[in-house]
Amino acid sequence: MKPIFKPGASVIVSNREVDGHKRTPTYIRGKSGVIERFCGSFRNPESLAYGGDGLPRQPLYRVRFLQSHVWPEYQGSFTDTVDIEIYQHWLEPVS
Amino acid sequence: MSHDHHHGPTIDPERLAYYQRMATAVRELLIEKGILTDAQIVATIKKMEARGPALGARVVAHAWVDPNYKTRLLLDGSAGVEELGIPVDGTRLIVVENTEEVHNLVVCTLCSCYPRNILGLPPDWYKKAAYRARAVKEPRAVLAEFGTVLSDSVTIRVHDSTADMRYLVLPARPAGTEGWAEDKLAALVNRDSMIGVQAAKEPEQ
Numbered sequence: 001m002k003p004i005f006k007p008g009a010s011v012i013v014s015n016r017e018v019d020g021h022k023r024t025p026t027y028i029r030g031k032s033g034v035i036e037r038f039c040g041s042f043r044n045p046e047s048l049a050y051g052g053d054g055l056p057r058q059p060l061y062r063v064r065f066l067q068s069h070v071w072p073e074y075q076g077s078f079t080d081t082v083d084i085e086i087y088q089h090w091l092e093p094v095s
Numbered sequence: 096m097s098h099d100h101h102h103g104p105t106i107d108p109e110r111l112a113y114y115q116r117m118a119t120a121v122r123e124l125l126i127e128k129g130i131l132t133d134a135q136i137v138a139t140i141k142k143m144e145a146r147g148p149a150l151g152a153r154v155v156a157h158a159w160v161d162p163n164y165k166t167r168l169l170l171d172g173s174a175g176v177e178e179l180g181i182p183v184d185g186t187r188l189i190v191v192e193n194t195e196e197v198h199n200l201v202v203c204t205l206c207s208c209y210p211r212n213i214l215g216l217p218p219d220w221y222k223k224a225a226y227r228a229r230a231v232k233e234p235r236a237v238l239a240e241f242g243t244v245l246s247d248s249v250t251i252r253v254h255d256s257t258a259d260m261r262y263l264v265l266p267a268r269p270a271g272t273e274g275w276a277e278d279k280l281a282a283l284v285n286r287d288s289m290i291g292v293q294a295a296k297e298p299e300q
Contacts, residue, residue, distance in 0.1 A: 023257045025204050027231070039187065042259045060258055062189075067234075067253075076235045079250040085258035 001041065001088060003059035009035045010094035011063060013086060021049035024090045028082075032094055033065035036083055044087065058087040147215035150181050151263060152284035154213065155295075156277040158190075159268045165192075172263060176213060183212050191254065192265040193291070198249050199264045200238065200291035202230035203256040210261040214286060221290065231255055241292040264291040271298045 005011060015030035023045050038061055043054025067080040074080070125131045154176055158165040168175030172188030188210060191199040203209065204227050209217040220226050230237050234251050238244070245251065254262045266288040272280060275298075287293040 023205060025255065025257060027204070039258075039260055045258070060260075062260070067251075071232055075233065077247045077250060080234070080252070081250070082231055082253040082255060084255045085260055087258065 001056050001058055003038050003041070003061075003088065005035045005038070005059075005061060005088070005091065005093070007035050007037055011035060011061075011091040012094050013063070014090045014092060018046075020046065022046050024086055025084065028065065028070065028084055028086070031065055031070055033063040033069075033084075036062040036064040039085065042087075044089075058089055060085055060087050061091065062086075063091070143211065143216070146212055148284075148286035148289065149281070150176075150215075151210070151213040151286075151289045152281040153277075154179060154181070154190075154263070155265055155284045155289065156281035158265055159272075159280055160277055165265070168265070181213065186210065186212050187260050188213065188263060189254075189260050190263045190265050191252065193267045193294075195267070196248075196250060197252060198238075198243075198245055198291065199252045199254060199262075200230060200234050201254050201256060201262040201264060202227055204228070204231050205257055208256040208261060210263050213261075213263055214289060218286065238292060241287065243293050264289050266291075266295040269295050269297050 010032060011034070012032040013024060013029050038059065041057035041059045044052075044056075044058045045054070048054040062083050063086050064081050064083050066078070067074045067076060067082055068078050070082060122131075122136065126133055126136075154168065157179060158168050158175075164175065164178070167178070168190050169192060172190040173183045173186060175190065176183050176188060193199055202221075207217055207222040207227075209221060211217070226237065231253050234253050235245065238251075256262055266284065268280070269283060272283070283296040283298065285293070285296065288295045
């Protein structure tokens with residue numbers, strides 16, 4: 001898999017329900033953020049967890065979200081953020 | 096607490112005893128089948144126990160006295176740490192810097208990912224569901240419970256360590272430490288300041 005997102009790009013986290021092991025926390029699904037950096041490509045933990053080879057490798061990004069967007073009741077500065085590592089197959093471009 | 100987010104399992108003592116027995120059984124099987132030797136297991140435990148926050152403190156103190164090193168460390172945490180002769184064994188380390196404007200806090204909401212090669216074993220509270228759920232959702236309240244009260248003019252960046260990266264916070268250098276030697280500075284850097292729940296210690300008056 002080739003990385004398709006550049007730092008600064010707006011993305012939305014897929015809201016799909018998946019059974020089994022995954023590294024996309026539930027609280028961030030359906031939320032939009034901005035690519036902070038590309039971290040490299042890694043074997044897919046959703047396959048590795050069940051003895052698979054994890055291939056093809058998935059590009060991994062750090063995505064930055066505004067806390068006030070993630071938690072509507074958030075108490076704190078409007079500029080506070082949460083950065084989360086998310087694999088490319090969980091991200092969709094924001095048009 | 097709402098239940099729209101992931102919780103880790105709370106393991107009761109009976110189940111814990113079950114998992115401990117299972118771990119022992121797996122260990123014995125691995126030795127019996129010749130996959131691992133007892134000596135290899137003991138050596139690995141020793142190696143893990145030899146790692147501790149003193150390694151991270153060395154890195155922080157060096158970054159405080161050498162601005163060029165700090166720049167390299169923030170660009171590539173793993174390479175920066177290895178530059179000081181500390182092996183990271185493949186860990187992808189990201190170092191984030193606390194400043195007057197930004198305060199960083201590290202958590203792993205899914206499990207308990209932690210930069211063990213630099214900080215050793217994580218504290219128990221880091222692995223507990225309460226910290227993992229709350230650090231990401233109400234970081235200011237959690238920080239206040241650690242005695243770290245930040246004004247709204249400071250941006251808080253929480254880092255949820257969900258995948259292949261590990262995080263080390265570079266705390267701000269305390270005032271009144273100008274001209275200090277690195278080992279004296281390193282003594283001000285404790286584990287909690289490198290997770291981001293506290294600042295580095297202030298020099299004693």
